[in-house]
Amino acid sequence: MRTDPQQSSVRESGLAARSRGGVAALALALGCAGAYAQEFPSRAIRLVVPQPPGGGTDILGRNVAQKLTAALRQPVIVENRVGAGSIIGTDLVAKAAPDGYTLLVGGIFNMVMNKALVKDLPYDPGRDFVPIGYISAYPFVLLARADLPVSTLAELVKYAKERPGKLTYGSAGIGTLQHVWGAILVKSLGLDMLHVPFKGAAAAHQEMMAGRLDIMFDNMSASKQYVESRRLKGLVISATARTPHLASVPTVNESGLVKFDGESWFGIFAPAAIPAPVAAKLRDTLAAVIREPEFVAPIERGGGRILDVPPARQQQFMREEIERWVQMVRQYAVTTD
Secondary structure: OOOOHHHHHHHHHHHHHHHHHHHHHHHHHHHHHHHHHHHOOOOOEEEEEOOOOOOHHHHHHHHHHHHHHHHHOOOEEEEEOOOOOOHHHHHHHHOOOOOOOEEEEEEHHHHHHHHHHOOOOOOOHHHHEEEEEEEEEEEEEEEEEOOOOOOOHHHHHHHHHOOOOOOEEEEOOOOOHHHHHHHHHHHHOOOOOEEEEOOOHHHHHHHHHOOOOOEEEEEHHHHHHHHHOOOEEEEEEOOOOOOHHHOOOOEOHHHOOOOOOOEEEEEEEEEOOOOHHHHHHHHHHHHHHOOOHHHHHHHHHOOOEEOOOOHHHHHHHHHHHHHHHHHHHHHOOOOOO
16 A cells, blocks of 8 residues: 555644644643742641640641741641541641642651551541651650569569569550550560550659559650659660660660560651642752751750651652551551450
């Protein structure tokens, strides 16, 4: 079959025109995205904190909001959306317009533990969010009441095994990180202990100091003051290495009894479909914030560290944390029932 040269030329011209049109459309889209990023933000940004005012997550969120307000020259307004173990506020951001004007203070509590513990979670952390950047991380301390006759993890294991079902471990409530990590540690050590949930960590601390609660696995920021003042004992920490904040307290792994390490971490997240140039602008701004000495100082005073994860690894970090702790929760059959 012979091909008409004139028809072939017309067809090639049409293809070339469509190709040029596609390139022009792509260039226009990229130009619009770039212009949008340059104009962003042109109004106030809402930073949702899915926990009550006054707590550690809220304080961190307000510190970040203050710094972002100065850097972006637009108000960053903290909005506490509380309920259902942080699900309500987190789901609100997952379903918000992905334009960069609604952000979330997230962390291991709502991005990892909710995924591990909650059936029919209305959001998927890996699918519905992108990290704008991580901020800080804190190890946990295994606390013991001051008059408990143990000073090491090995002594606690021996003491508890001699008294099956008699000792208690506390938490700030069912499904909290104190509960989940406490249960995993207790079960991995083969101990038979009773979990006693409280409405907040402060109530549990008071019960320990009154001698009515035996141990609790809690955040370094909350634990540090009690160990330093000797109102409670610090048996081990969950970090991979000892921390200068409690230099005399060994890691769980140093005990040789069980392998356990982890940190409670926090970050800022946006809905997944946020335009890439806007996400990049927010990432650059947040990265500058977490390098400011006056921002870093209170985190380090509280026993934490800056968690500076490069953008290329941010999504992978969250995915690895989800996979790790979902597996641990299943292995040790930790539930909120």
